[in-house]
Amino acid sequence: MRRLPIRSLAVLATVGMLTLTGCGTDTGDPSDTAASTGTGRTIRAQKVMQLTQVHEETGMTLLEGPTFDENGDLFVVDVTAPAGEPKVIRVNVEKKTSRAVHTDGRGAYTSAQFSPYDGRLYLTDYAHGEIVSLAPDGSDPRTFFSGKVDGAQMNPDDIAFDKEGNLYVSDSRGLSEGEAHGRVARIDRDGKKATVLAEELASTNGISFDVDYRGLWISELTQNRISYLRLGAKGEVASQHTAIRVDGGIAQTDSIAVDADGNLYQALHGRPAMVVYNQHGERLATVEIPALAEGFESATNVAITPGGTTAYMTVSGPAGGYLYTFDALAEGIRQSNGG
Template identity: 85%
Template sequence: MRRLPIRSLAVLAAVGTLALTGCGTDTGDPGDRGDTTAATGAGRTIRAQKVMQLTKAHEETGMTLLEGPTFDEDGSLIVVDVTAPEGKPKVIRVDVGKKTSRAVRTDGQGAYTSAQFSPYDGRLYLTDYRGEIVSLARDGGDPRTFFSGEVDGAPMNPDDLAFDREGNLYVSDTRGLSEGKDQGRVVRIDRDGEKATVLADGLAATNGISFDVDYRGLWISELTQNRISYLGVDAKGAVTSRHTAIRVDGGIAQTDSIAVDADGNLYQGLHGRAAMVVYNQHGERLATVEVPGSAEGLESATNVAITPGGRKAYMTVSGPAGGYLYTFDALAEGVRQSNGG
């Protein structure tokens, strides 16, 4: 397995081309206005509200990067810090009501880029950008390597993941990003970890991945092309179709992780801007979720988890000012597709 220097890991894991130079340790408090909406020409603007700060920029890596929010069955929120060094919390459990947090995992190796609970065995699965997928018991103990090694003769750089109803994994592989080549893939791994199959390749730094509400296909964001593609799959995981679905006008920002709510709306995280754009399944832009004070040291809104059965959404936001949780009211209720990955 290829070992990357921490600079490359920070650049390539989940956020693409974020340069570490200039990422300081400023912990100033970003703006905190209420959750309000305003009409715009491209859907409404939703202003998110700060919940709490979780991390500061690490001296060892020069940054912090929160990802993979996912709710446990007890209502606590699990978040990962991609760039946390050895001895610092890499997996964090948050009580959003009490605004408290505690470390779940602090190992010295993993560069975890997403988290999600399996519907098959109930364990917490983490993608490790170094080339592995690991699982933990719900309390953070009993670590196991679920999958590692090459797929079709090439190592993976797993970024995000999605589960089907039976617990099989669908993984976005950002292979080729460091070389600037469109070698990204979507890989399906059987729930026992024994068989891995490439469903799609030639993608532009595959990042976000989520099933639609009917499990008929996968929404996939391609970071270096600022587009969302749709990959139709059948019940056995075979590909039935593939096309470019949405072209994201992000400017300097790039497409990061994806979540889907009960109405089928897509929440597209942005790297390079502390904001998230929301589309319906037909590609119409419905809203932009903005973080007030984002010019004060917050640079990316990578991912979101919507409370299962509710509309309260929690977004991971990071930058030189630190790693934060922000909240807003989603357009529809949360489902499995809007809870991690």
């Protein structure tokens, strides 16, 4: 989830698509890439479609949480959509159409992902510390989890499901105060038990299992780093270390996705781009939108087509909320489909 300006904290607390032009990737001449400097090649994403405009009530729009359903439709959330405006949007990327599937009077949803356990769509409500689920068609909203975890209210940002449907949630608690109170929490798939797995993190944001479900990659927004949490047999954290330090400049680390080869797609808030690393921390590529594109401030997240390599990236800013597409380095799996 991306960070909203301080004036929007009342809307949610510093959180952080309509003309498909094709799924092209322009990597340019290899001699023009930065491979020799260790920064990898440049992948040029192409515009798919505009989905939202800046909302007068909140002063911005912020698309997040792209995730595919079983039919191949893409769901995205608009974090800053006011009451009555579409907060969850379904996109048919083949027909280049979109429609609203959910709105309500209070939610500030920062991620979306389908559960492997019950098939419902799960949303994190950053502002209210809740996790909400919907039927696949957007109906039947339910509060899955609400309340404190180990005595403190969460600011749930992103979600990663394990194979059994238990939730691993990045908790950005302490972001607005600039304190390292971020956490990673595990919530049982029935929503009855929540446990803190890691704490004193720097504004936990992105979270994704690695390709083998042996550990979690998490991004820490205010330290521009990706940490790795190796898990034990019961889902507990067995070890933890800083894995990658992201040279983001004015940009900060946002959501994370992982492809079938184990590569990490690290989204950036403050720059409409994404950096790709392998599991050993080598920078493989930078995904950029065309240089002439203006009015974008972040590329918050990505979904890679399950079993394919077509990737869809959510991009937002004063110009509105858009989908951009590029060719991923490997096929999409559950770890690159929402979160």
